[in-house]
Amino acid sequence: MINIKVVYILWLREMKRFFRAKSRVIGTLGMPLFFLAFLGFGFRGMPIPGLAEGVGYIEFLVPGIIGMSMLFSSMFAGISVLWDREFGFLKEIMVAPVSRVSIVIGRIAGGIMTSLFQAILILSISILMGFKITGISSLLWAVVFLILISATFIGLGLIFASRMRDIHGFSLIMNFIIFPLFFLSGAVFPFDNLPGWVRGLSYIDPLTYGVDGLRGALIGISSFPLIYNFTILVISSVAMVLLGTYFFEKSEYV
Amino acid sequence: MFYFRCVIGNQLSAANIECDLLMCIIKVKNLSRHFDGFVAVDNISFTVKKGEIFGLLGPNGAGKTTTINMLSTLLKITSGHAEVAGFDISKNKDNVRRNIGMVFQEPALDNKLTGRENLDFHAMMYGIDTVTRKARIREIFDLVELTDKADVLVENYSGGMKRRLEIGRGLIHRPRLLFLDEPTLGLDAQTRRHIWEYIKKLNKENGISIILTTHYMEEADYLCDRVAIIDHGKIVVMDSPKKLKDILGGDVVSLETDENPEKFISLLKELEWIKTIKKHDGFLDLTMDNGEKKIPELFNIAQSVRTKISSISLHKPSLEDVFLHFTGKTILEQEASQGEKNKKLMMRRMGR
Known part of the structure; x- marks a missing residue:
């Protein structure tokens, strides 16, 4: 069913495209870095209610911003199916005698890799800014969470892509899906500060568990136990990938 | 495989x-x-x-x-x-x-x-x-x-x-x-x-x-x-x-002749290789196969009865003519009207 060669060539294409588009690499890094720098320095030393004892705002913010960068780049990777459609290349992919699942897995593999690359760049810059990680095992845990976050949102992106005719709806999704998901997740402030019913939405946002998991892994402090976050993200990523595949298979791309 | x-x-x-x-x-x-x-x-x-x-x-x-x-x-x-x-x-x-x-x-x-x-x-x-x-x-x-x-x-x-x-x-x-x-x-x-x-x-x-x-x-x-x-x-x-x-009946040779080509026409009617003869405002439209090879012969016949040919044109049927024959429109006209239809369809979709 899943053809490794096909997954590999789709992944390879994604890598080549990503690293050839220097402006894309720099462009996608811009927003998370500005958020990190301006929020981080702007709120530095300010008393923020709900922050755990002994955690500075920068420590709190870095995993949040990494989660945000994963959300943005993964959603984008899913929706970028529409760009391939716009430029005709999707037809070339779809007419090949390979299972549709392999095509989706290939795209997800490529998307995870590029998102992961960006997340690690941001983490490296944070470390230069004074962020401390506890050790190699915490880094490995963080990578696991990054992969799960990415798979979840690429799946979601694929679902949106299959429901859209062209890329003009992208700004709508940006403003009404991606930004709410980001703010609800508690990436930049503890989501406990949100009013009751909004907090309810936070609990169904997969990114909440992603960001919390990243915090647990990187700074050792989290709202939920690590294994709890992990389990929810495994479920959400499997569900989203399956749904994304289903919708991708169902829609027509010519 | x-x-x-x-x-x-x-x-x-x-x-x-x-x-x-x-x-x-x-x-x-x-x-x-x-x-x-x-x-x-x-x-x-x-x-x-x-x-x-x-x-x-x-x-x-x-x-x-x-x-x-x-x-x-x-x-x-x-x-x-x-x-x-x-x-x-x-x-x-x-x-x-x-x-x-x-x-x-x-x-x-x-x-x-x-x-x-x-x-x-x-x-x-x-x-x-x-x-x-x-x-x-x-x-x-x-x-x-x-x-x-x-x-x-x-x-x-x-x-x-x-x-x-x-x-x-x-x-x-x-x-x-x-x-x-x-x-x-x-x-x-x-x-x-x-x-x-x-x-x-x-x-x-x-x-x-x-x-x-x-x-x-x-x-x-x-x-x-x-x-x-x-x-x-x-x-x-x-x-x-x-x-x-071939459905269209072969090449069309159009001749412009002087006022009274009746003698000429009667001679043409005897020829087997001419399929149809149509006369309209000073022109004679003849259908035949391999028109380009038959033109010299037409001149000879015209000369024998002293009919003057002042112009001649040969039209080989194209698929365009076939399209016109079967749909009543040229492909360009068809595209124009199709374009109108698509535009309307687009407007309808956008208005949704």
């Missing part, structure tokens, strides 16, 4: 499918496709023989591309039945895909990859092993004369180069059938000529069956063994270009 299916579905063994499985590469029976509220392809049936160049000729919006997209498994069918290379297009998609090469109407290349990388991508999608892949890609670049541009990003290719690369790409996996959707759309005359020769060569030397769509009459005439004229989603008429033109 192909095999024949021995059992043909009942619906296909019906008498009106005139060619059997071993002879046919495509069989289409009552195929339709509806898009919400509008019928793009309306109950068409045809067959394409092995080794044939078959053309779908018609104005933009007639349903040619929709037909091709259904046959290549990219679009689902609304109703009907079709087999490509012996496989059902709805039930056996991967086997259909394995046996066809596809060249799309709009470029379907990755501009951010080089020509070689595009071909590499394709070959790997079709499961061709590394050694064969390298050899074939070299071969293809020679064939489409792009060897010196192989490692240039495709975004720097010209339109004609992209087209050649795409046709080459469609051949890497050695398909038995090649789909060409408007292969020369938007190309200059010289490149068009080049691609025509190339398509003919592929068909002759490699025995690849080809189905192409076009709205260029001369392209269909020059390339195709058989042509189906398609309009409003329906096949209007289907035959070889020559036979289609």
Whole structure:
């Protein structure tokens, strides 16, 4: 069913495209870095209610911003199916005698890799800014969470892509899906500060568990136990990938 | 890696499918496709023989591309039945895909990859092993004369180069059938000529069956063994270009003569090779075969009865005339009215 060669060539294409588009690499890094720098320095030393004892705002913010960068780049990777459609290349992919699942897995593999690359760049810059990680095992845990976050949102992106005719709806999704998901997740402030019913939405946002998991892994402090976050993200990523595949298979791309 | 299916579905063994499985590469029976509220392809049936160049000729919006997209498994069918290379297009998609090469109407290349990388991508999608892949890609670049541009990003290719690369790409996996959707759309005359020769060569030397769509009459005439004229989603008429033109009764020779050519006409009436004679405002329209060879003879006859011919013109029927004959419109008029319809449809969609 899943053809490794096909997954590999789709992944390879994604890598080549990503690293050839220097402006894309720099462009996608811009927003998370500005958020990190301006929020981080702007709120530095300010008393923020709900922050755990002994955690500075920068420590709190870095995993949040990494989660945000994963959300943005993964959603984008899913929706970028529409760009391939716009430029005709999707037809070339779809007419090949390979299972549709392999095509989706290939795209997800490529998307995870590029998102992961960006997340690690941001983490490296944070470390230069004074962020401390506890050790190699915490880094490995963080990578696991990054992969799960990415798979979840690429799946979601694929679902949106299959429901859209062209890329003009992208700004709508940006403003009404991606930004709410980001703010609800508690990436930049503890989501406990949100009013009751909004907090309810936070609990169904997969990114909440992603960001919390990243915090647990990187700074050792989290709202939920690590294994709890992990389990929810495994479920959400499997569900989203399956749904994304289903919708991708169902829609027509010519 | 192909095999024949021995059992043909009942619906296909019906008498009106005139060619059997071993002879046919495509069989289409009552195929339709509806898009919400509008019928793009309306109950068409045809067959394409092995080794044939078959053309779908018609104005933009007639349903040619929709037909091709259904046959290549990219679009689902609304109703009907079709087999490509012996496989059902709805039930056996991967086997259909394995046996066809596809060249799309709009470029379907990755501009951010080089020509070689595009071909590499394709070959790997079709499961061709590394050694064969390298050899074939070299071969293809020679064939489409792009060897010196192989490692240039495709975004720097010209339109004609992209087209050649795409046709080459469609051949890497050695398909038995090649789909060409408007292969020369938007190309200059010289490149068009080049691609025509190339398509003919592929068909002759490699025995690849080809189905192409076009709205260029001369392209269909020059390339195709058989042509189906398609309009409003329906096949209007289907035959070889020559036979289609013969329906119109041969060449038309128009003579401008002096006032009273009665004697001349009576002589002409005795000639067997003149099929019809029509007289209208000082002109005589004669239909015949090989008009250009008969013109000197007409002059001799006219001279013998002292009828003066002041002008003469020869019109060879084209597929354009065939289209006009069967649809009552030229292909350009048809496109204009189709364009209006599409515009209205677009407005309706946008207003939603």
